[in-house]
Amino acid sequence: MDFEAARARLIEHLSSEIGDKRVLAVMARIPRERFVPPQSQHLAYEDSPLPIGLGQTISQPFIIALMTEELELTGSEKVLEVGTGSGYQSAILAELVQSVVTVERLPTLAETAKRVLDSLGYTNIAVHIAEETLGWKDEAPYDAIIATAGVPMVPTDLLAQLAIGGRLVVPVGSRYTQELCKITRRKKRNKVQNLGGCRFVPLIGKGAWEE
Ligand code: SAH
Numbered sequence: 001m002d003f004e005a006a007r008a009r010l011i012e013h014l015s016s017e018i019g020d021k022r023v024l025a026v027m028a029r030i031p032r033e034r035f036v037p038p039q040s041q042h043l044a045y046e047d048s049p050l051p052i053g054l055g056q057t058i059s060q061p062f063i064i065a066l067m068t069e070e071l072e073l074t075g076s077e078k079v080l081e082v083g084t085g086s087g088y089q090s091a092i093l094a095e096l097v098q099s100v101v102t103v104e105r106l107p108t109l110a111e112t113a114k115r116v117l118d119s120l121g122y123t124n125i126a127v128h129i130a131e132e133t134l135g136w137k138d139e140a141p142y143d144a145i146i147a148t149a150g151v152p153m154v155p156t157d158l159l160a161q162l163a164i165g166g167r168l169v170v171p172v173g174s175r176y177t178q179e180l181c182k183i184t185r186r187k188k189r190n191k192v193q194n195l196g197g198c199r200f201v202p203l204i205g206k207g208a209w210e211e
Pocket of ligand 1: 056057058059082083084085086087088089090103104105106109130134135148149201202203204205
């Protein structure tokens with residue numbers, strides 16, 4: 001299969017709705033086929049989520065592009081990702097910012113993602129196994145935070161790890177469907193925006209869903 005041609009077609013498709021050229025350029029060079037199981041590689045450039053094992057999914061490319069764009073990254077940021085999964089989103093972030101801290105609850109997924117990210121040569125991504133508190137407090141504050149699993153309400157533990165002026169993008173709603181929320185942290189009143197409907201696996205843990 002010609003992955004390069006398929007990737008170019010996907011980016012062309014995304015460019016009708018995604019305005020941030022840097023996001024599109026990065027997605028045009030990262031091999032998504034390396035982040036999906038061998039039996040799904042032929043589907044790597046469909047604009048849809050795919051199973052990655054253990055009941056988890058690599059998100060739909062359009063949603064990934066939208067969330068990344070909404071983080072408003074310029075290059076100097078330290079970003080936190082909650083839900084490493086396949087590592088694909090981590091790779092996109094790593095090409096757009098200074099450093100990425102990514103946290104995963106399932107050690108098997110974290111190890112596989114780390115192996116793929118290492119083999120692609122990324123040196124600015126730290127993969128951690130999740131602790132009891134959501135996110136990764138040790139490295140806070142972050143300029144931007146992306147949660148790639150859904151929560152019942154915006155987790156205060158994640159907001160607390162966001163710098164003033166920073167952006168948190170997180171799917172908020174029921175266990176099965178959510179609205180993509182963007183919260184810009186401000187000194188007084190945070191700004192909250194709804195970016196539209198989405199469907200993510202649940203974020204499991206204190207301040208989110210039970211297993
Ligand atoms: N960003 C991923 C998508 C991952 S799916 C990608 O590009 O492939 C969401 C992931 O969040 C799953 O792997 C799930 O195990 C993980 N997750 C669920 N609860 C979590 C928590 N509390 N902390 C960290 N990761 C969590």
